[in-house]
Amino acid sequence: MSDEQGLFAFHDVVVERQGIRALNGFSARIEGLGVTGLSGPSGSGKSTLLRLCNRLEVPTSGQVLFRGDDVAGLDPLTLRRQVGMVFQKPTPFPGSVRDNLLAAAPDAGMDELEQALLRASLDGSWLDRDATTLSGGEAQRVCMARTLAMEPEVLLLDEPTSALDQAAVEIFEQAVSELVKAGLAAIWVSHDTVQLRRVADVVLRIDDGRYAGTDRIEHGSPAEEV
Numbered sequence: 001m002s003d004e005q006g007l008f009a010f011h012d013v014v015v016e017r018q019g020i021r022a023l024n025g026f027s028a029r030i031e032g033l034g035v036t037g038l039s040g041p042s043g044s045g046k047s048t049l050l051r052l053c054n055r056l057e058v059p060t061s062g063q064v065l066f067r068g069d070d071v072a073g074l075d076p077l078t079l080r081r082q083v084g085m086v087f088q089k090p091t092p093f094p095g096s097v098r099d100n101l102l103a104a105a106p107d108a109g110m111d112e113l114e115q116a117l118l119r120a121s122l123d124g125s126w127l128d129r130d131a132t133t134l135s136g137g138e139a140q141r142v143c144m145a146r147t148l149a150m151e152p153e154v155l156l157l158d159e160p161t162s163a164l165d166q167a168a169v170e171i172f173e174q175a176v177s178e179l180v181k182a183g184l185a186a187i188w189v190s191h192d193t194v195q196l197r198r199v200a201d202v203v204l205r206i207d208d209g210r211y212a213g214t215d216r217i218e219h220g221s222p223a224e225e226v
Ligand SMILES: Nc1ncnc2c1ncn2[C@@H]1O[C@H](COP(=O)(O)OP(=O)(O)OP(=O)(O)O)[C@@H](O)[C@H]1O
Pocket: 017, 018, 020, 021, 022, 023, 040, 041, 042, 043, 044, 045, 046, 047, 048, 049, 191
């Protein structure tokens, strides 16, 4: 990746639906190392921005670049394998955990399925579990494993822990931290600024559909620990 291009670049992006602008001339760059948080008030355009990154959404005008290439010119299915997404509400498909992982990676062997589970803080013993009878936290980790089975380079996280209890939140945050240490880039949307200070290296702020600044987070400094 060229440092000049960054991971994602947004040039004057407008997303307008039924006359309402979800993004209103958003311009910024996401460098792509570690976790980039996206924060802003409810309705400010965070989810819309995230969904532009894997073409679940297309701009009304402006450009979204992934490693310097306009996503409008990229094959959406290829892009979605490179840029995987975990949603707020875990949505396992009916069937076993194995069925769920194979839906994402039909050619994956046992080793690859187990690796995907391990990277989501699960293990091979989960493969035969019914994916529809899992707790919220377990289902979210299965959904993350399903995304990881595609071996993405970037993980998009849209409020992934907002429906989880505290213990499940900690496990999920820890799993993402391990993935990022292993080289994955993550973009994490959260309305919870305390969580973003915990998990993110840099936080982009959005307000009313526009870029509103960047905060670099110092981890482990004395000021952070008071
Ligand atoms: N499918 C849709 N059709 C029409 N308008 C939409 C749609 N999805 C979102 N919007 C509107 O676009 C704007 C931005 O929404 P978006 O979900 O991106 O914001 P957000 O910052 O993620 O909000 P929240 O924190 O509440 O999830 C809001 O005004 C919202 O009502």
